[in-house]
Amino acid sequence: MLKQQLNFKLSQKLSPQQIQLMKLIQLPTQAFEQRLSQEMNENPALETGKEEPETFDEEYGNEQDEYDNEGTEVIEAEINVDDYLSDDETPSYKLSANNYSADDEEKQMPYASGTSFNQHLLQQLNTYRLEEDEKEIAKFLVGSVDESGYIRREVQDIVDDLAFTQNVYTTEDKIEKVLKIVQDLDPSGVGARDLQECLLLQLERKEPTEFVSLAITILEDAFEHFSKKHYKKLLQKFDITEDQLRGAIHEIESLNPKPGGAFSGSTRMVEHVVPDFAIKIVDGELELTLNGRNAPELHVSRDYTNMLKGYKESKDKSKSQKDAVMFIKQKLDAAKWFIDAIKQRQQTLFVTMNAIMHRQEEYFLTGDERKLKPMILKDIADKINMDVSTVSRVANSKYVDTPYGTKLIKEFFSESMTNDQGEEVSTREIKKILEITISEEDKRKPLTDDKLAKVLKEKGYPIARRTVAKYREQLDLPVARLRKEI
Incomplete structure (x- = not known):
């Protein structure tokens, strides 16, 4: 049985303006400029640059009032106002997107200039005299080289793939033979199947010296001992002095573990950071400025407001004029x-960063990360009476130029812990002290996590060993055994 009934409910919906503002706040400077350029192209009523003597508020506002008071009656009598006024339930960006087909969009794909890493290798192959099947195998091997310069595949898998995908039937011995040719290409170390082979390929191209020969022997016969820094075992195994071992290790450390990454023509995306704010110290006081590229001068086109005025004054209103006025x-x-929305974005960015700057005033005056105070998103949100999500949008994608370098704003946020004096300190402060402690340790006898925990406790930061291990990993510092030097 079918029946109809009425239901009443309250719901909150974001207006198109609010959606637009949230999206704008999240954009960093470069993305914001692209969004601004897009809006300028899509909306001819929007103009940039300084206005003529009369301001937008006076010019557009007065005409709009006049238009609303007098012209609306004329238009409403002949045109349904709802047909051209924006619907709050449907954001304008959705309406405009539906007006164009995919074919109408002008899509421009940015390309990186120069030669890619794989193309660079293929060009070198042209200098070798190879049989037809060897050439196909070599091209396939070059195509299997990853961005680090390695071929991380088993030879048998390559044999199978050549048969199935290239219709080339070969043997493992033939693959090994052609692989040697690929490994002769530049940069040295390319085409290796693991780190050990990569380092050996580079050492074999060096001028043979006592230390280079010893380094090759160590990598071939005791790679595990070397990788785990078991120096005593290396000294005993090869019956060498500490100076000889030190020289061999120096040769190995000078090699590139990722030869592909050194290729200057690699087509990787390079991110250029444009600071959204700048903080300077002027007469001992902090001074905050917003990047001028975030504060463009925009106004409404006078031509468009004049068109509305002309429509209001015309006596005979044709259908084309009515369509035009909508x-x-x-x-x-x-x-x-x-x-x-642009003005609100500027205000929101400035207010949020200003609150962060004053919260971390000691850090910005000194540059000492140990002066960073505990700070979470809610602290700033409460201070500026905004939502946590708004602060998050500002912090996650914005950079500030400080006297100590360009910093990502979210780096100033950290949890807190209590020291031995009952004071709340930032976890960033503890990490900095941990980093300094490790940098100052005796590298012949590096401190274990247990000993680091004791040192921090003596300095007034009682934290557990597992917490030390977590912070050390976050700082990308290895365990004590791998920090050992001879």
């Missing part, structure tokens, strides 16, 4: 919303 009104609304 288009104009929509673009003016969108332009005004965008300008308001």
Whole structure:
């Protein structure tokens, strides 16, 4: 049985303006400039640059009032206002997106200039005289080289893949033979199947000296001892002095464990960071400024407001004029919303960063990370009376130029712990002290995590060994055995 009934419910929905603002706040400077450029291209009612003497508020506002008071009556009599006013339930960006097909979009794909790593290797292959089947195998091997310069595949798998995908039937011996040719290419070490082979390939190209020969012997016969830094076992096994071992280790440490990463023509994305804020110390006081690229001068086009005025004053209103006025009104609304959103974005960014700067004032004045105070998103959100998500949007993608370098804002946030005096300190402070302690240790006898925990406790930071291990890993520092030097 079918029946109809009415249900009443309350729900909260974000307006198009709020959605637009949230998206703008999240954008870093470069992405914001691209979004601004996109809006300028899509909305001809939006103009950049300084306005003429009369401001937008006076010019557009007065005409808009006049238009609302007098012109609306004329338009409403002939045009359904709802047809061209934005619907709060449907954001304008959805409406505009649906007006274009995929074919109408002008898509531009940025390409990296230069030669890719694999192309660089293929070009070198052309200098070798190879049989037709060897050439196919060599091309396949070059295609299997990853961005680090390794071929991380078993020879048997390569044989099978050549048969199935290239219709080339060969043997493991033939693959090994061609692989030697690939491994002769530059940069040295390319085409290795593991770290040991990569280092050996590089050493074999060096001028043979006592230390190079010893380094090759160590990698061939005692790679596990070397990788685990069992120096005493190496001294006993090869019956050598500490100076000889030190020289061999120096030769190995000068090698590149990722030869592919050294290729300058690699087509990797390179991220350029543009600071969104700048903090300077002026007469002992902190001074915060917002990057000018985040504060463009925008205003509504006078031509468009004049068009509305002309429509109001015309006596005979054709259908094409009515269609035009709906288009104009929509673009003016969108332009005004965008300008308001830009201003709110500027205000939000500045207020949020200002609160962070004053919270971490000691750090910004000294540059000492041990001066960083515990700070979580809620601390700043409560201080500026905004939502935690808004602060998160600012912190996660924005950079600030400080006297001590360009920093990601979220790096200033950290949890707290209590020291032996009952004071709350930042975990970043503890990590910094841990890093300093490790850097100052005797590398011949590096401190274990247990000993590091005791040292930190003596300095007033009672933390457990497992916490020391966690912080050490976060600092990308190895365990004591791997920090040992001879």
